[in-house]
Amino acid sequence: MGGNQSVPKITAQDRAILDLKLQRDKVKQYQKQIQSVLDREQAIAKSFLAAGQKDRALTALRRRKYQQSLLVKTDGQLENLEQLVSSIEFSLIEVSVLHGLKQGNEVLKEIHKEMNIESVERLLEETAEAREYQREIDDMLANNLTLEDEEVVQAELLALQADQLKAPVKVPEQEQKEANKLPSVPTTEPHSTEPAKEERITIPA
Amino acid sequence: MALSSHTTSTGFLLPSIHSAPPFFTKQPNPITNSTATEQWIRLISEYARFKRLFYLRIDDCEATGNDWDEILRNERINRRLLPTYLSYIIETMIEKGLAEYEPPKQTRSVILYWRAPEEWAEALHGWVVSTGRLNTIMTFYEITEPEIESPLSGIPLPLLRKCISILAKTNRSQIIAIPDGEGARFFARSTLQ
Numbered sequence: 001m002g003g004n005q006s007v008p009k010i011t012a013q014d015r016a017i018l019d020l021k022l023q024r025d026k027v028k029q030y031q032k033q034i035q036s037v038l039d040r041e042q043a044i045a046k047s048f049l050a051a052g053q054k055d056r057a058l059t060a061l062r063r064r065k066y067q068q069s070l071l072v073k074t075d076g077q078l079e080n081l082e083q084l085v086s087s088i089e090f091s092l093i094e095v096s097v098l099h100g101l102k103q104g105n106e107v108l109k110e111i112h113k114e115m116n117i118e119s120v121e122r123l124l125e126e127t128a129e130a131r132e133y134q135r136e137i138d139d140m141l142a143n144n145l146t147l148e149d150e151e152v153v154q155a156e157l158l159a160l161q162a163d164q165l166k167a168p169v170k171v172p173e174q175e176q177k178e179a180n181k182l183p184s185v186p187t188t189e190p191h192s193t194e195p196a197k198e199e200r201i202t203i204p205a
Numbered sequence: 206m207a208l209s210s211h212t213t214s215t216g217f218l219l220p221s222i223h224s225a226p227p228f229f230t231k232q233p234n235p236i237t238n239s240t241a242t243e244q245w246i247r248l249i250s251e252y253a254r255f256k257r258l259f260y261l262r263i264d265d266c267e268a269t270g271n272d273w274d275e276i277l278r279n280e281r282i283n284r285r286l287l288p289t290y291l292s293y294i295i296e297t298m299i300e301k302g303l304a305e306y307e308p309p310k311q312t313r314s315v316i317l318y319w320r321a322p323e324e325w326a327e328a329l330h331g332w333v334v335s336t337g338r339l340n341t342i343m344t345f346y347e348i349t350e351p352e353i354e355s356p357l358s359g360i361p362l363p364l365l366r367k368c369i370s371i372l373a374k375t376n377r378s379q380i381i382a383i384p385d386g387e388g389a390r391f392f393a394r395s396t397l398q
Contacts (some may be wrong), residue, residue, distance in 0.1 A: 006376045007373075007376050007379045007392060008379075010379070010381050014342055014381055014390070015381065015383050017342050018342050018344065018381050018383055018386075018387075018388040019383055019385055021342065021343070021344045021347065021388065022344055022346075022383075022385050022386045022388070023385075024344075025344050025346040025347065025386075028346070028350075029346070089341065
């Protein structure tokens with residue numbers, strides 16, 4: 001013991017609590033002692049009575065009564081001591097709760113310091129600016145294409161679309177699954193409507 | 206005569222060897238002696254555990270009317286353990302770590318470790334944890350005489366001190382002393398061990 005880093009230091013407060021508890025123990029021990037006296041006096045009274053000495057038995061019983069009153073008094077004292085011990089221990093818990101709150105508060109403050117409104121505003125502004133800048137670059141790049149280039153690009157697009165129409169159209173998996181599913185039997189009377197025409201959607205390139 | 210085991214009035218089952226007259230004297234043959242002493246040690250430890258006895262004194266075999274009557278003497282065969290043999294048994298127990306002179310520097314009284322002090326220390330720590338008293342200052346009296354009986358009720362102070370110092374090695378306890386007496390405080394097992 002002592003010199004140990006990980007066990008808390010013994011404070012004056014700790015000593016005071018220990019002192020209080022030792023006092024409480026003393027009262028408890030004293031009560032035990034009185035209890036034994038009570039039992040002894042009763043035994044004495046009994047034996048006197050058996051021997052026919054009524055006065056002495058009476059004296060013993062009187063002594064017993066007195067000790068009994070002491071016991072009641074010490075009960076009160078014990079209660080006081082125990083209440084004090086409990087309230088001290090409860091206050092210690094409160095102190096540690098307060099300490100915890102304080103620390104939490106400090107952490108929160110620390111975090112807020114890094115995240116003050118101005119810097120958030122500045123950050124958002126900067127982001128907006130960056131986005132604007134990007135857009136400008138895009139525009140510039142688009143504008144850089146000459147009319148001729150644009151025509152070539154469009155032509156390429158058309159060629160690609162034409163290729164796709166010729167090539168066997170790959171049905172996407174999702175659609176294939178739906179095609180395998182049989183339609184459910186209609187529950188209503190059929191009435192003539194225009195026949196459902198199957199529509200083939202051209203898949204955009 | 207066939208030897209038989211015997212159950213005492215307190216419900217302790219004495220082994221049949223306890224009814225053999227030679228069991229009560231130290232045997233000259235070293236092999237016989239070591240077997241018999243072994244039996245005595247087991248008997249003493251088991252009886253102590255059974256009745257929660259912590260002390261054994263040489264006196265206990267010299268006089269009647271103590272906690273050890275039932276095993277240190279056998280009235281049925283009119284034998285009793287002799288003090289010289291008992292002190293030999295005690296010496297052997299100390300060698301095996303099953304007892305220790307208490308108070309130290311004398312040889313007539315020992316504290317018995319029918320449970321190793323390390324186990325007692327763990328039991329103490331377990332009790333403190335289960336009654337929610339970690340980090341609370343406790344008096345020794347509170348531990349040895351708790352209002353609700355515990356596995357540690359009635360353990361002698363020297364043993365309690367030993368337990369606390371065992372726990373202190375792993376930073377799980379701390380003794381607090383003031384002029385009026387002593388107390389201890391216990392901590393959870395540190396994860397940094």
